[in-house]
Amino acid sequence: xxxxxxxxxxxxxxxxxxxxxxxxxxxxxxxxxxxxxxxxxxxxxxxxxxxxxxxxxxxxxxxxxxxxxxxxxxxxxxxxxxxxxxxxxxxxxxxxxxxxxxxxxxxxxxxxx
Amino acid sequence: xxxxxxxxxxxxxxxxxxxxxxxxxxxxxxxxxxxxxxxxxxxxxxxxxxxxxxxxxxxxxxxxxxxxxxxxxxxxxxxxxxxxxxxxxxxxxxxxxxxxxxxxxxxxxx
Numbered sequence: 001x002x003x004x005x006x007x008x009x010x011x012x013x014x015x016x017x018x019x020x021x022x023x024x025x026x027x028x029x030x031x032x033x034x035x036x037x038x039x040x041x042x043x044x045x046x047x048x049x050x051x052x053x054x055x056x057x058x059x060x061x062x063x064x065x066x067x068x069x070x071x072x073x074x075x076x077x078x079x080x081x082x083x084x085x086x087x088x089x090x091x092x093x094x095x096x097x098x099x100x101x102x103x104x105x106x107x108x109x110x111x112x113x
Numbered sequence: 114x115x116x117x118x119x120x121x122x123x124x125x126x127x128x129x130x131x132x133x134x135x136x137x138x139x140x141x142x143x144x145x146x147x148x149x150x151x152x153x154x155x156x157x158x159x160x161x162x163x164x165x166x167x168x169x170x171x172x173x174x175x176x177x178x179x180x181x182x183x184x185x186x187x188x189x190x191x192x193x194x195x196x197x198x199x200x201x202x203x204x205x206x207x208x209x210x211x212x213x214x215x216x217x218x219x220x221x222x223x
Binding site: 031033035040041042043044045048050055056058059091093101102103104105106107 | 117156157158159200211212213214215216
């Protein structure tokens with residue numbers, strides 16, 4: 001379909017391993033967001049892109065987290081040296097701009113063992 | 114203190130009941146307000162935006178009180194399919210983040 005696509009859907013990583021999570025937003029959507037959702041919690045903001053520019057990364061929990069969107073379309077969230085507390089669902093959302101309706105992907109469930 | 118606080122759940126109600134959820138936000142500069150719905154193990158989806166004058170969409174009514182920094186969602190004639198987690202979402206126009214509450218779980222029973 002034409003929705004937000006995330007891959008992989010599930011990822012199991014050994015502690016200390018690097019992971020890369022991919023987000024394919026809806027075509028033409030300018031804004032792209034990454035969120036982290038722990039079990040039983042609401043989504044927590046990580047970072048925001050407007051086209052290829054990362055305008056807000058205030059939610060990234062540590063310098064182990066890095067996000068990019070080099071061509072203003074697909075985005076990758078990279079987590080280096082994963083820790084158990086990184087286990088969560090990582091949600092990507094896109095919108096036409098700013099804070100108009102944001103459409104979410106189904107998320108990547110990361111489990112760090 | 115979390116920026117967006119919601120009623121603790123879960124709410125268990127019978128079909129046909131009316132149920133109300135409340136939400137408070139801490140930042141008086143907040144400009145945009147939404148209710149999202151999240152089904153178990155699914156992604157959040159927009160339920161409705163919340164406007165200053167209040168707005169209604171079928172069985173759902175949203176209200177905003179800027180003075181009290183309070184948002185509400187009323188669901189009338191609850192259906193089994195309304196069972197989900199309802200997320201209160203707030204944004205400041207000066208920032209890009211949609212700030213989510215923890216969510217309130219609703220279970221509608223036959």
